[in-house]
């Protein structure tokens with residue numbers, strides 16, 4: 001069976017859906033004939049994007065650091081499609097580089113509330129629904145980071161939040177394994193998305209070189225290189241892998 005046939009008709013939830021990874025994932029799943037439930041901060045951007053995709057699409061705008069967004073997103077998904085097959089918790093943010101001692105409390109709280117609590121809120125709603133629906137081959141994929149696997153100088157609170165995502169992933173995988181729900185995390189290093197473009201200091205021509213200094217493959221990831229691994233994690237054919245953190249990091253975590 002082809003990849004596209006395995007995914008056709010699946011109900012796929014994606015947060016951060018108008019961003020770099022989220023947008024590319026939504027396009028890929030739409031091409032495969034999936035039905036989509038997309039969320040991000042901006043309603044107008046979601047509407048324009050959903051119209052481009054040409055597939056059956058629910059959109060729910062909201063801030064993932066508010067637990068109500070996760071509740072509304074899941075409720076609208078189930079109202080429209082009756083179930084969830086795949087949920088990709090991808091929304092996230094990063095702040096400019098700063099050592100921990102220079103990190104202000106408000107920005108640390110914001111990072112944690114979006115990148116860690118946001119994933120908790122979303123997974124909690126998704127798992128409640130998955131427990132209520134008939135047993136199937138449902139899967140949750142959380143987008144962590146290589147900063148969820150190793151320390152990240154200058155990105156300490158982001159690294160803590162992304163480590164938290166891995167703790168949530170492993171725990172949910174264990175708690176729901178017997179129901180056949182698979183839960184995995186994907187851990188990219190810097191990829192060429194808007195998040196990284198914004199973090200790159202545009203006045204400094206060496207900024208990209210600096211960013212890839214510690215990457216054994218000595219380059220940024222391309223969006224598609226990350227999307228392929230997320231799709232592998234979601235693939236119904238990948239039926240015995242759960243609780244794992246898949247590094248897509250050009251070798252960083254092997255150092």
Ligand SMILES: NC(=O)c1ccc[n+]([C@@H]2O[C@H](COP(=O)([O-])OP(=O)(O)OC[C@H]3O[C@@H](n4cnc5c(N)ncnc54)[C@H](O)[C@@H]3O)[C@@H](O)[C@H]2O)c1
Nearest residue numbers: 016018019020021063064091092145188189190191193195
């Ligand atoms: N780009 C990278 O190099 C990289 C590396 C490792 C991990 N990641 C992770 O990948 C995920 C996607 O990032 P991306 O690179 O596509 O970035 P991006 O900035 O292109 O997309 C992130 C999306 O999340 C949305 N978002 C941000 N805060 C939100 C909030 N509070 N509520 C709802 N939506 C919110 C943004 O609007 C945006 O559309 C993030 O979790 C990020 O931490 C990215």
